[in-house]
Amino acid sequence: DGGITQSPKYLFRKEGQNVTLSCEQNLNHDAMYWYRQDPGQGLRLIYYSQIVNDFQKGDIAEGYSVSREKKESFPLTVTSAQKNPTAFYLCASSIAKGTEQFFGPGTRLTVL
Amino acid sequence: KNEVEQSPQNLTAQEGEFITINCSYSVGISALHWLQQHPGGGIVSLFMLSSGKKKHGRLIATINIQEKHSSLHITASHPRDSAVYICAADMYSGGGADGLTFGKGTHLIIQP
Numbered sequence: 001d002g003g004i005t006q007s008p009k010y011l012f013r014k015e016g017q018n019v020t021l022s023c024e025q026n027l028n029h030d031a032m033y034w035y036r037q038d039p040g041q042g043l044r045l046i047y048y049s050q051i052v053n054d055f056q057k058g059d060i061a062e063g064y065s066v067s068r069e070k071k072e073s074f075p076l077t078v079t080s081a082q083k084n085p086t087a088f089y090l091c092a093s094s095i096a097k098g099t100e101q102f103f104g105p106g107t108r109l110t111v112l
Numbered sequence: 113k114n115e116v117e118q119s120p121q122n123l124t125a126q127e128g129e130f131i132t133i134n135c136s137y138s139v140g141i142s143a144l145h146w147l148q149q150h151p152g153g154g155i156v157s158l159f160m161l162s163s164g165k166k167k168h169g170r171l172i173a174t175i176n177i178q179e180k181h182s183s184l185h186i187t188a189s190h191p192r193d194s195a196v197y198i199c200a201a202d203m204y205s206g207g208g209a210d211g212l213t214f215g216k217g218t219h220l221i222i223q224p
Contacts, residue, residue, distance in 0.1 A: 098142055106153040
């Protein structure tokens with residue numbers, strides 16, 4: 001089955017710890033994206049990557065880092081510099097920029 | 113910066129009713145997406161359109177580029193249509209992030 005997987009579904013971390021969220025796709029898509037969703041707000045773009053070994057900051061990149069060493073994988077690290085990390089994180093991919101995006105199931109991160 | 117506004121924020125209707133959700137945006141876009149988010153959080157892409165109208169089953173999406181407005185219609189609504197419906201605008205390339213700008217969503221409940 002082709003699709004996007006995110007793991008884990010729920011993640012708990014102590015304040016001050018870095019945590020890495022996984023995103024994998026087997027759709028052979030070049031572009032991948034990370035979004036954050038908070039209650040009552042629309043999704044906001046954290047980082048995106050149009051191609052392997054390249055990525056760009058989105059609207060709310062501060063406190064986050066990413067890597068794109070493989071086409072299939074786009075992990076997101078939430079660092080201790082992110083002031084309010086508790087949120088729902090969604091990964092997406094598309095064939096190329098400007099095309100339909102396909103979303104993963106999301107990871108709900110809670111920082112205690 | 114593009115702003116995406118949706119209305120209504122919340123909508124409760126009876127099974128069988130015709131549903132309309134509206135989306136307006138403030139700057140030129142290359143495409144508009146309609147997404148569906150179920151309670152578990154996963155997001156499914158319903159439509160991506162840049163002009164005219166698209167239909168898939170009981171769902172119809174329209175866009176008026178001149179008026180910067182799009183609508184999502186559901187005919188013969190059913191309780192399984194209950195979800196959050198999100199519109200998202202894809203800005204013209206040439207600057208800025210390549211991710212989407214999202215509305216805050218319309219929470220739809222269809223009662224039997």
